[in-house]
Amino acid sequence: MDVVLRDVHDSDLPVFFRQMNDPEALWTAAFTPKDPADREAFDAHWKRVRASADVLRTILVDGDVVGSAAVYGEPGEREVTYWVDRAYWGRGVATAALRGLLAEVPERPLYARAAADNTGSRRVLEKCGFRLTSTATGFANARGEEIDEVVMTLRG
Incomplete structure (x- = not known):
């Protein structure tokens, strides 16, 4: 598998929109837009x-x-x-992509947040050098309730 990062093209946006409307992915990510099916809000977000x-x-x-x-x-x-x-979950894609992104952006520290029960995302972040630095709670739109989240930090 060849994992590559490139600039975002207009033609990518319909794919991102479809991906952001996968119910299982939304639940797992938890911290999502209020209404992921709102195409106008999606387009405004990406324009901004x-x-x-x-x-x-x-x-x-x-x-x-x-x-x-x-x-x-x-x-x-x-x-x-x-x-x-x-x-593509569980195939190393997120880890490879995040490593590539971190190579492009040398500034540190960098932070990441994830639902505390999102073990896949936590594992990706740990493989890329992020360490748990705190916990918090936040309203997860995809779950309709407050949930625990982890805050992870990548230092120099």
Whole structure:
């Protein structure tokens, strides 16, 4: 499997929208938009982030769009995020993509958040050098309730 990151193209957005509407992926990610099926809100979000200084990448596997990865936020508080199509879970794609993103963005520290029960995402973050630094609770739109989350940090 050849995992590559590239800039986000307009043609990627319909794929991202479809991926963001997978019920199992939404539940697992937990912290999602209020209404992932709202295409207008989705388009407005992507227009805003693509105009920002955030680092946004499309994840390709063997040339196919399988997700996205990003570093966003204010300096000193920047976070990583990624979304990989469920068909590619457990195959090392998220880990390879995050490693590639971290190589592009040398600033540290970087932070990440995940639902405490999202063991797959926690494992990806740990493989990439992130360490648990705190816990919190937050409202998870995809679950309709407050849940526990982990905050992880990647230091120099």
